[in-house]
Amino acid sequence: MSHEQFKQCIEECLRCMVACNHCYTACLEEEDVAMMKECIRLDRQCADICGFAAQAMSTNSMYAREICRICAEVCEACGNECKKHDMKHCQECAEACLRCAKVCREMAA
Amino acid sequence: MSHEQFKQCIEECLRCMVACNHCYTACLEEEDVAMMKECIRLDRQCADICGFAAQAMSTNSMYAREICRICAEVCEACGNECKKHDMKHCQECAEACLRCAKVCREMAA
């Protein structure tokens, strides 16, 4: 794995973490919050593992790649849920998640 | 601050973090999730700062006391919100929050 790919993966994870946290906050403020339940749940899980993946990579942890593999799965699940909702915060989050999933999958390979 | 008070504060913060995370998860599964919005929001904020306070104290960080002072305020806000709801997870969380608030306030003093 080149230094450049490593750096890019940290950046995508952090971007995805921020997008998930924004989407989470916005979902909780939606009028029909019940409809956003699954999105809220996955946004937090995804933000948490993205943040942890960035931490693991930037401290050069022995488990960085394994975390990236799990992170890719969570990002995909979160991205697919967000895609179902028309709101701008969900669409932007879906995009960040699916990009991050791709980069994490390559990192884990 | 004695070693015993320090140890106790870490334990209360971690207990409160777990209670807030349990309450958060349970609130998201309540039928009337809209009614639990504020509880969900504060549970996560409180869990996050409690975890961070425990981290700061156990690594003997220069900012441990200041984090405890903020943590006490968040625990109080979260405990007061949880107290309004009859569910067992909210009542248990309220109790953990208000105990943690007290211990953090003493630590920060």
Add this chain to the structure above:
Amino acid sequence: MSHEQFKQCIEECLRCMVACNHCYTACLEEEDVAMMKECIRLDRQCADICGFAAQAMSTNSMYAREICRICAEVCEACGNECKKHDMKHCQECAEACLRCAKVCREMAA
């Protein structure tokens, strides 16, 4: 996995996190810090994943078990390193790590 096993695993992870953070802080204050390098490195990695595992379990995350599986490996590596050093903080940390490794391995199974 019973509720009791789940609860116990969260508690062991948090106990191990605190032990690793204490050991880390103490190692950095040892006179021969060069000798403690690997211990410092693993203490932080282990504390980080233990904290994350507790977070994942207490929020009932989709990836909680997978994190516990990785956590077990890191705890074992950290425990084995700590065992090599005679200091009380290392011996206590080794014990916490090896207990946590066992419980996490059962959780992941």
Add this chain to the structure above:
Amino acid sequence: MSHEQFKQCIEECLRCMVACNHCYTACLEEEDVAMMKECIRLDRQCADICGFAAQAMSTNSMYAREICRICAEVCEACGNECKKHDMKHCQECAEACLRCAKVCREMAA
């Protein structure tokens, strides 16, 4: 505080977190690790609070500004320590810390 300033502060905190984690890892691999003790200690404390500040801001937490105020102090302490060492990782970290301190101070004001 404009949305743009908010976004910029999150980015500076995450950049600083990554720089501190890189510097931390590199310091532990320096031949004279004893000389880097204070840098290692502050790098971790700074990375931890920068990550937490980004989390607090991106979840729109009630305590985001107060964390930024503390974060500014820690970044300044870490940046001043890093400045003393000639290594590239320390110089780059110092720069990231002092920039982050400035932005966090404005956010907290």
